[in-house]
Amino acid sequence: MIGKLRGVVDSFGEDWVIIDVQGVGYQVSCSAKTLAGLPRPGEPATLAIETYVREDMIRLFGFTTATEREWFRLLQSVQGVGTRVALALLSTLSPTELANAVAMQDKASIARAPGIGPKVAQRIVSELKDKGPALVLADPGLARLQAAAEANIAGGAAASEAVSALVNLGYAQVQAGQAVASAMAKLGDEARTEQLIRAALRELAT
Structure with a gap:
């Protein structure tokens, strides 16, 4: 199985790139973000690879990171x-x-x-x-906030209400959650909903 490719970018397609490894061109399917992060043709590149083997084909998927x-x-x-x-x-x-x-x-x-x-x-x-x-990569504050909300402890109810209020104001769920998590870290678990909203709005304004 191929787990990594290191070579030179040969050419791009809509959702793939060809990596030339010592004269052999490997066509690798990638996400748009991965493709956008690759260098121009002729420049060196390294991709983490996931290999899919089927009866009628072998397909490679490439990623910037493991x-x-x-x-x-x-x-x-x-x-x-x-x-x-x-x-x-x-x-x-x-x-x-x-x-x-x-x-x-x-x-x-x-x-x-x-x-x-x-x-x-x-x-x-x-x-x-x-x-x-x-x-693993989640914001620790968001993870704690969600856990508290699900258990309805340590200010979880107030935090959930504050996030909901910010979402109703037009902020994205994750953006609102990050602001409320930051506000709760500063104010403590006993903070009331209105206190969290005001503090979170200040976070969002900075």
């Missing part, structure tokens, strides 16, 4: 998510953004990716929330 490759594998553990959908999601959200969305159970951000409807988005955030690798 973490992105791990997300590609993890996403496909969810029913309804194949290679095409996994790449679409990684084209829309970075691994960190994806981890934060899972931590906050933000299915709206997941559903931004082409080919992902509300039901699949819900399965992704539900099935991956308890899997360790899914939260």
Whole structure:
């Protein structure tokens, strides 16, 4: 199995790149974010590779980092998510953004990716929330905030209400969650909803 390619960028397609390794050109499928981060043709590049072997073909998927490759594998553990959908999601959200969305159970951000409807988005955030690798890159404050909200302890109810209020004002779920998590870290777990909202709005204004 091929786990890594180091060579020279030969050419690009809509969703692939050809890496020339000592005269052999490997066509590698990539997310849009990975393709955008690669150098120009003729310049050296290294990709972490996931190899799929089928009866009628061998297909290579390339990633800038091993973490992105791990997300590609993890996403496909969810029913309804194949290679095409996994790449679409990684084209829309970075691994960190994806981890934060899972931590906050933000299915709206997941559903931004082409080919992902509300039901699949819900399965992704539900099935991956308890899997360790899914939260490795998540904002620790977001993870604690979501855990408190689910357990309804340590100010979780006030935090949830504050996040909801900010979302109603037009802020994205993850953005609101990060601001409230920061506010709670400063004010403490006993902070009231209105205090958290005011502090979070100050965070968002800076």
